[in-house]
Amino acid sequence: MHGSKAWAGWAELVPPERWNIYRSVIEQANARAIPFALAGAFATATHTGVWRDTNDLDLYTLPENGREMRRLLEGTGLKDIYEEFPYDREWTYRATDGQTIVEVIWRMQNRRADVDLEWLTGWGEIAVRSVKLFVTPPEEMMWAKLYVLCRLRSDWPDVLNYIRVCGSGLDWERLFRRLGEDYPLLGGALSVFAWLSPRGTSAIPGWVWRKAGLREPQAADIEPEHERAALLFGRQNTFAAASGA
Numbered sequence: 001m002h003g004s005k006a007w008a009g010w011a012e013l014v015p016p017e018r019w020n021i022y023r024s025v026i027e028q029a030n031a032r033a034i035p036f037a038l039a040g041a042f043a044t045a046t047h048t049g050v051w052r053d054t055n056d057l058d059l060y061t062l063p064e065n066g067r068e069m070r071r072l073l074e075g076t077g078l079k080d081i082y083e084e085f086p087y088d089r090e091w092t093y094r095a096t097d098g099q100t101i102v103e104v105i106w107r108m109q110n111r112r113a114d115v116d117l118e119w120l121t122g123w124g125e126i127a128v129r130s131v132k133l134f135v136t137p138p139e140e141m142m143w144a145k146l147y148v149l150c151r152l153r154s155d156w157p158d159v160l161n162y163i164r165v166c167g168s169g170l171d172w173e174r175l176f177r178r179l180g181e182d183y184p185l186l187g188g189a190l191s192v193f194a195w196l197s198p199r200g201t202s203a204i205p206g207w208v209w210r211k212a213g214l215r216e217p218q219a220a221d222i223e224p225e226h227e228r229a230a231l232l233f234g235r236q237n238t239f240a241a242a243s244g245a
Contacts, residue, residue, distance in 0.1 A: 003169025010045040011128035018100045022057045036061040037120040037134040047138045048165040056101035060115045063106040138166045139175040146185040163193045168203040187212035
């Protein structure tokens, strides 16, 4: 399964009052046969085993299903947060009960790509607390996260954890195809990963480094990985935690 941990235990960490909202949305989307897949922190937890409680549920869907998903969320009693927290409705819809947020996404924020069926069905399903749902594949999660690199937010720590956990089983060809001319972004993340975890580079096929325009690294014994990770990530040191800090 693309090197994924396929960990469903995160669902047991979600408080019941929040899970009831998530379950209602998931079950209604399934009942209406609306194609969707789990995204965000829950998809990352599924694939990497790294848990981060974000108090919201992110779902990918097709652009043509965005309006229907909006009606579904409103039918569960959730309200658009736009008036209080304005956002760009061209790629997402966000609704809340006042505390918990459900976000439906059909397009990358930077407009680089729209969600397609490969985002939704290219990996498979998990069963969590008696409901089944598709999970966005690691490759598409990495693709989207590689573009999130700015002063206020960076998703590269997640990308590095995907490489660390899923690297040996990723469909690297698909990831390169998705990135197209933007493949140097992946090369940048791989360079950082090689510095953070020289021993971990052996799990990544040699051709991947060459296709990314990099020299294939040589595994070496270094200071503990979490010590290097701590130099970078500080407060949200998920790579360090996952590496044994």
